[in-house]
Amino acid sequence: MKTAQSTAEKSSSVGTRERIVRATSRLLQRQGYEGTGIKQISREAEATLGSVYHFFPGGKQELAAEAIRHGDQEFAVILRAGLGSSEDLAEAVTTCTTLLARELRASDWQDGCPITTTALETVGRAPVIEQAVAEAFAHWRAIVEERLRAAGIGGEDARELAGTVINTLEGAELSAQVARSEDPLHTAGRHLARLLATYRPSA
Amino acid sequence: MKTAQSTAEKSSSVGTRERIVRATSRLLQRQGYEGTGIKQISREAEATLGSVYHFFPGGKQELAAEAIRHGDQEFAVILRAGLGSSEDLAEAVTTCTTLLARELRASDWQDGCPITTTALETVGRAPVIEQAVAEAFAHWRAIVEERLRAAGIGGEDARELAGTVINTLEGAELSAQVARSEDPLHTAGRHLARLLATYRPSA
DNA sequence: CCTCCTCTAGAACGAACGCTCTATCCAGCG
DNA sequence: CGCTGGATAGAGCGTTCGTTCTAGAGGAGG
Numbered sequence: 001m002k003t004a005q006s007t008a009e010k011s012s013s014v015g016t017r018e019r020i021v022r023a024t025s026r027l028l029q030r031q032g033y034e035g036t037g038i039k040q041i042s043r044e045a046e047a048t049l050g051s052v053y054h055f056f057p058g059g060k061q062e063l064a065a066e067a068i069r070h071g072d073q074e075f076a077v078i079l080r081a082g083l084g085s086s087e088d089l090a091e092a093v094t095t096c097t098t099l100l101a102r103e104l105r106a107s108d109w110q111d112g113c114p115i116t117t118t119a120l121e122t123v124g125r126a127p128v129i130e131q132a133v134a135e136a137f138a139h140w141r142a143i144v145e146e147r148l149r150a151a152g153i154g155g156e157d158a159r160e161l162a163g164t165v166i167n168t169l170e171g172a173e174l175s176a177q178v179a180r181s182e183d184p185l186h187t188a189g190r191h192l193a194r195l196l197a198t199y200r201p202s203a
Numbered sequence: 204m205k206t207a208q209s210t211a212e213k214s215s216s217v218g219t220r221e222r223i224v225r226a227t228s229r230l231l232q233r234q235g236y237e238g239t240g241i242k243q244i245s246r247e248a249e250a251t252l253g254s255v256y257h258f259f260p261g262g263k264q265e266l267a268a269e270a271i272r273h274g275d276q277e278f279a280v281i282l283r284a285g286l287g288s289s290e291d292l293a294e295a296v297t298t299c300t301t302l303l304a305r306e307l308r309a310s311d312w313q314d315g316c317p318i319t320t321t322a323l324e325t326v327g328r329a330p331v332i333e334q335a336v337a338e339a340f341a342h343w344r345a346i347v348e349e350r351l352r353a354a355g356i357g358g359e360d361a362r363e364l365a366g367t368v369i370n371t372l373e374g375a376e377l378s379a380q381v382a383r384s385e386d387p388l389h390t391a392g393r394h395l396a397r398l399l400a401t402y403r404p405s406a
Numbered sequence: 407c408c409t410c411c412t413c414t415a416g417a418a419c420g421a422a423c424g425c426t427c428t429a430t431c432c433a434g435c436g
Numbered sequence: 437c438g439c440t441g442g443a444t445a446g447a448g449c450g451t452t453c454g455t456t457c458t459a460g461a462g463g464a465g466g
Binding site: 037038039049050053059060 | 422423424425426427
C-alpha cells in the first residue's frame with residue numbers, strides 16, 4: 001500500500017492521485033466543469049479511468065471538489081506572495097495584480113482564477129463543489145484581512161475590505177481575460193490601493 | 204414571410220425566434236454554455252429543433268452569441284435604472300448594487316450576471332461568442348463612464364473608474380451567489396461610492 | 407388553381423458523456 | 437509458495453450531445 005511513486009513512475013515523480021488532481025484543476029480552470037470530461041482528465045493525467053474512480057469513488061463531483069481545494073491553495077500562494085512583498089500596503093496590493101497579470105498573459109489569457117468558472121457553473125446544483133468554493137473564497141478573504149490588520153486597518157473595516165479586494169481582483173481578472181489585456185488588473189490595483197488609503201489618513 | 208407572432212402563438216405573444224433567444228439567455232445565465240443543450244433550449248422555448256437551426260444556421264455558437272447580446276441589453280437596463288436613480292453619485296451606485304442584490308435573492312441566487320459564466324467557458328475557444336462578450340463589457344463600461352462624467356469626473360479617470368466599477372460589481376455578484384448573501388453586493392456599493400468620492404473632494 | 411418560400415416538425419447520425427464492471431498486475435506477508 | 441488487497445487497465449452500458457436531413461404546414465402572389 002501507499003506505493004506512492006516508488007521510482008519515478010510516468011512522466012514525473014508525483015503519485016497517480018496527485019497527477020489526477022492537478023490535471024483536473026488545470027482543466028477546470030480553462031474549460032470549466034461541464035466542458036471537462038473524466039476521460040480527458042484521465043488522459044491528461046496519464047492515469048486510467050479505473051484509477052480515477054478508484055481514488056474518487058464519488059465520481060466527477062468529488063474529483064472536482066478536490067481540484068477546487070487544490071486551486072484554492074494555488075491562488076493563496078500568489079496572494080501571499082503579493083501581499084507579503086512590501087511593508088507598504090498599496091505596493092503590496094499592486095504587486096498582487098502585477099503577479100496575476102503576468103501569469104494571465106503568460107498563459108495567453110487562459111489561466112484566470114482557478115475556480116471561478118466551475119463555481120459559477122455549479123451554483124445551486126452541486127453542494128459538494130459549492131462548499132469547496134465557499135471555503136476557498138473565505139480562505140482568500142482571511143489572508144487579505146490579516147494583511148489589512150497588519151497595516152493598521154481595524155475591526156469590521158478589515159473584514160469588509162478584504163471581501164471587496166478579493167471581489168475586485170476576481171472581476172478584474174475576468175475583464176482582463178475577456179479583453180486580453182493587463183490593464184483591468186493594473187487599474188484595479190491602483191484603485192484598490194486608493195480605496196485602502198482612505199482608511200489610513202497617511203503613510 | 205415575417206409572420207412574426209400573427210395571433211398570439213404559443214404561450215405568449217412573442218415570436219419563435221425571440222422565444223429561442225430569451226430561453227437561451229436564461230439558460231446560459233444559470234447553467235453556462237457547456238451545461239446547456241440545444242434540445243433543452245428548444246424545449247424551454249417551446250420551439251422545435253428545426254426552428255432553432257432555421258433561425259440560427261450557425262448552430263450553438265451563433266445562438267449563444269445572440270443570447271449574450273440579449274443579456275447585454277438586459278443588464279444595461281438595470282445599470283441605467285440604478286445609475287439614473289439619483290443626482291447623487293454615491294446613491295446612484297448603491298442603488299445599482301441594491302437592484303442586483305434584490306434580483307439575485309429573488310432567483311434564489313441563481314440569476315447572476317447573464318453572461319459571465321459563458322464568457323469564462325469560452326475564453327479562447329469561441330471567437331463569435333468572445334466578441335459578443337467583449338462588446339457587452341464595453342457597453343456597460345460606457346454607460347458607467349457617461350454617468351461618472353455627468354458627476355464631474357473627467358478624462359482618463361472616468362474611463363478607468365468605469366472599468367473598475369463594472370469589475371467590482373461582477374466580482375461582488377459572484378461572491379454573493381457563492382455565499383448566498385446580499386452582503387458582498389452592499390459592501391461593494393459602499394466601497395465604490397467611497398472610492399469615487401475621492402475624485403470629487405466634496406458634494 | 408399551383409408555385410414558392412418561410413417556418414415547423416422530429417427521426418436519425420456518429421461521437422462523447424459519466425459511470426460500472428470484470429480482469430489483471432504486483433508488492434507485502436504468512 | 438499462495439493469499440490478499442490496493443492499484444491499474446479498458447471494454448461496454450445507457451444516455452445525451454450537436455448537427456443534419458427530409459417532410460410537411462401554411463400563407464402570399466401568379
